[in-house]
Amino acid sequence: MNILVCVKRVPAPGARINITSDGQQVDTAFLGFTVSPHEECAVEQAVQLVEKHGGEVTVLTLGPAEAQEQLRTAVSTGAVKAVLVPIDTTDWDPQRTAQAIATVITELEATNGKYDLILFGNESADSCGYQVGIRAALKLDRPIVNGAKGLDIENSVAVIRRESDAGVEIYKLKTPACVGVKEGINLPRYPTMKGRLASKKVEITQSTASGEVGGLKLIMLRRPPERASNTKILGNGPEAASAVVDLLEELGVFK
């Protein structure tokens, strides 16, 4: 069983997100990078499925050359092949991204055969567009369900568990299929020693692809208004307990 997972390199901000002076991107001067937790879980799910059913996991990213770092991290936790679709700007719009990803996948499948599963995150951590996976799946003529909190394969059928306000829903998609995964589906493993070595050695395939510019255009980023806060320090250490319970009573918690 062969599984492809699409991951996106994004900055990992800490206490606050700063924006560059032109308002076009997150100021990454002092930041590390990561992928969305949803995508980390998608990689883990793919690795677990392959451990169970055989096959291999490929990871793909569309991003700057530095996005190799995120591909190598995925390899250190069990993926074996990595594909970089290089772009020279920071971000492409969702339509363009999906077009390029679908084109590259079609090329990869022409030589390797179809992937049984293509996994995406439910949404990317930075742009939160909720659409690249769905657009790519349609271009590849494959069914897709988002929000997966459970995913298994039974007789070439992807069984997807998803949570709604009403309860737990089950979807079944004949493979080849696509799935959008959410954090909580599993607990991603840490890289192993062997994985770390493999990640250093893995050859990263470069596939160029173009895509037409889509209709959603960024004007500028801005920070939401910050809530002014004047923190009231209730005390230091256990002596503060009385002031805390006063506060709880005042707020009517014990009604």
Added chain:
Amino acid sequence: MTVLAVVEHDRGIITTASFGVLTAARNLAKQMGAKFEALTIGANADALSEVISKYGASTIHQAHHQALIDFGPEAWGESIAQVVRKTSPQVVISSGTERGHEIIAQAAARLDLPAAMNCLEFDKDFNGTQPLKVVRARWGGSLMEESQIDAPIKLVTLANHIVEPQEELSTAPATVLAIDVDLDDSVTQSFVQDRVERVAGVTLATSPVVVSGGRGVGSAEAFAPLEELAGLLNGVVGCSRAVTNNGWRNHTDQVGQTGTRIAPDIYIACGISGAIQHWVGAMASKNILAINIDAQANIVTKAGYAVIGDLHVVVPAISAEIRRRRNL
């Protein structure tokens, strides 16, 4: 000109997010001098026409097909696409929920149109003919994006809780138009096959009190005093991603961008630094009390109240004080 609201419902029960969507669609239509129409998907939603009418829709399209007896992202997306092709609205708007995003993305992909999710504001000067400027939430709400949708038909979802639902004061009953959509096997596969209903009860999302722990708690076992305090306050326990990543608690307890958004009366954050991705999940809390050894921690500077100290001592002291005062 038309603004079309796609009404999210679950087996015929309208979701609360839909009321905000209907209100926003009506406001936008008024601003544009356009008609406000609504779309329900599946015959089990036909009965919603009455409540939708109260929000002032002039026409309600009811998409019918036997495959629409329950939710299916592709069948719903394709139904929207077919109604949009037929009615050519200027704006299509649905809810900023898991299902709302999914069906708008599905429709957008099928129509090959752009889509902007989680919109917080629409351009006040939009008249239906120019590109639509929107402000939308990125980074789970930690950052805002001003962008422009350049397409004849604008597809959007409205961020949840942004627009206060408001019925129209005087309304005429809407015209109801049933439309049989054409769905084939390619879209009816992704469909709810089975469902286990949720048991009723307080959840992390709805509890008025949340006692939450972060990396500072140190282990799964060390959550016991937090459980105890939550119990005394009739609340539930939450946590940060550092905690779920360490396997100390289940992901269902996680507060934040990729966890649950909460809005309790009081959020007690113990040993949590307040990273932006955690903060967006907790910032809607009416009151926040941070318990942290570090007076400079982000959560301490942002919270309304703080105790500086070791949570392993402070939390049991609070429980003891509650017991003492309440004779427990």
